[in-house]
Amino acid sequence: MVVLRITVTLKKAVEDSEGSSVLKALRLLGYDNVREVRSGKVYFITLTKGSKKAGKEFCEKLLANPVINECVVDD
């Protein structure tokens, strides 16, 4: 079994409105030291066989739109 961890985030250049909302909420809770929040999604995908290469394909074919997303595959 291979478990891939695939993290999809918005590219730095793309405004992350969810991250901005979380940043604002944390500051309202009194955490003045929070400078930036970036949001994203993490997928844990279990394969019977395969490698990180399969994860890259998952990114290209479904999980990320390269116009706005970055997709990182870890195993």
Next chain:
Amino acid sequence: MNRDVKVAILTMEGTNNEEEAYLSFKHSDSSPEIVHLKKLENGTKKLGSYDIIFFPGGFSAGDYVRAGAVMAARIRSRLMKDLEKFVETGKPVMGSCNGFQVLVELALIPNLTKEYELEAALAPNMSNRFEARTVYLRVNRGNCLFLRGFRDGEIIKLPIAHSEGRFTPRDGNVLRKIIKNGMNVLSYVDDKGRLSGYPWNPNGSEHNIAGICNREGNVLGIMPHPERVFYNVTESDWTRHEWRPGMGYPFFMNAVQFLREKF
């Protein structure tokens, strides 16, 4: 007797507005059919046997991954050649809201290079909220067949309801080409018809883009919902103006009339 115009309204788990689209086409003198994606995948139905394809709004596959991404991936894996062929014949294809998201994920919009490469995305709204209300839109109809009944510069009102509608081009070059070619056929404006920021632009779209037509004018993707205001009486302010067809009416009638004229 008028030629029968067959319309496929594509659905899958999570789409909605099929009924509104169905009735809009039915009352535009065509023969619509709500077609589940599975029937196209298993060959029970063929895209080529229809004259118009409509991608409805909603939350296909629960909007998981990204809005429209799962529906687009399913189409790309089994039906893309048929869909490309359909588009290349010049027959009308339209997507509203989630349908627009699917068209962008399929790279049918804007498709500047005609190579079906991803040139844009519909990112989460800048407000990080689900925006649901009526918006003002300025028409720049160009050669878009769906907008033939409108005047250039005309201001119309249509409802929106989405959380991922921020049109984001891949780069400045893509945006420049869209504008240069007049493909930005609908823009969010204020009540005076000026390009303005939030809340007039509900999602933070680049250049206030609300709708894009491909260069050939036969594929339209828009965030607003014309199918929800096919009838005057479903407009939010219908009691305040004289009777007339709904603002969404021309989108459907134009597609059907175009089809009869050209095919």
